Amino acid sequence: xxxxxxxxxxxxxxxxxxxxxxxxxxxxxxxxxxxxxxxxxxxxxxxxxxxxxxxxxxxxxxxxxxxxxxxxxxxxxxxxxxxxxxxxxxxxxxxxxxxxxxxxxxxxxxxxxxx
Amino acid sequence: xxxxxxxxxxxxxxxxxxxxxxxxxxxxxxxxxxxxxxxxxxxxxxxxxxxxxxxxxxxxxxxxxxxxxxxxxxxxxxxxxxxxxxxxxxxxxxxxxxxxxxxxxxxxxxxxxxx
Numbered sequence: 001x002x003x004x005x006x007x008x009x010x011x012x013x014x015x016x017x018x019x020x021x022x023x024x025x026x027x028x029x030x031x032x033x034x035x036x037x038x039x040x041x042x043x044x045x046x047x048x049x050x051x052x053x054x055x056x057x058x059x060x061x062x063x064x065x066x067x068x069x070x071x072x073x074x075x076x077x078x079x080x081x082x083x084x085x086x087x088x089x090x091x092x093x094x095x096x097x098x099x100x101x102x103x104x105x106x107x108x109x110x111x112x113x114x115x
Numbered sequence: 116x117x118x119x120x121x122x123x124x125x126x127x128x129x130x131x132x133x134x135x136x137x138x139x140x141x142x143x144x145x146x147x148x149x150x151x152x153x154x155x156x157x158x159x160x161x162x163x164x165x166x167x168x169x170x171x172x173x174x175x176x177x178x179x180x181x182x183x184x185x186x187x188x189x190x191x192x193x194x195x196x197x198x199x200x201x202x203x204x205x206x207x208x209x210x211x212x213x214x215x216x217x218x219x220x221x222x223x224x225x226x227x228x229x230x
Contacts, residue, residue: 104159
């Protein structure tokens with residue numbers, strides 16, 4: 001089945017450690033996104049990429065880094081510089097073809113807890 | 116500036132009764148409008164979208180939404196609620212002439228259906 005796979009589902013981290021969240025899609029979508037979700041705050045865009053080897057900062061990119069070496073993969077690293085990393089992280093993808101409506105398709109999320 | 120508002124943090128409905136989850140938006144021109152549902156610790160699932168045409172659009176799980184251009188609203192509805200409809204619902208809007216990365220999500224409405 002086509003879809004987006006995020007791993008791990010749950011992750012615990014000690015303060016000062018970097019962690020990397022995986023996101024893989026087999027929908028052949030050009031665009032991929034990372035969102036952060038906190039209770040009562042909806043979704044906030046961290047980074048997005050519309051093409052391999054290129055990505056753009058979203059609204060809350062500080063303390064995060066990404067790479068896009070393959071069309072299918074868009075990993076997110078939460079660095080030690082992120083002051084409040086405990087959150088639910090959502091990866092999404094979409095088409096960017098002309099005439100397409102470009103709705104987002106989401107993975108199941110990764111919950112990061114800093115101990 | 117583009118924006119989307121979900122004026123109710125929580126909506127409570129008895130099973131079998133009709134439900135409405137409200138959404139209003141502020142986007143120039145003719146926007147693309149979306150509804151998503153999120154179950155606990157899961158990703159967002161696409162429910163339905165309005166692009167053009169008939170103001171009443173039908174989606175997954177028996178949900179429908181009514182587009183009202185004069186009131187700039189896109190309310191989600193269901194004629195008869197089920198306990199299993201209890202979840203967090205997000206309205207989203209996008210200017211069709213902008214990138215899919217510019218999709219704006221509302222803050223979410225928690226729908227609670229009591230037996």
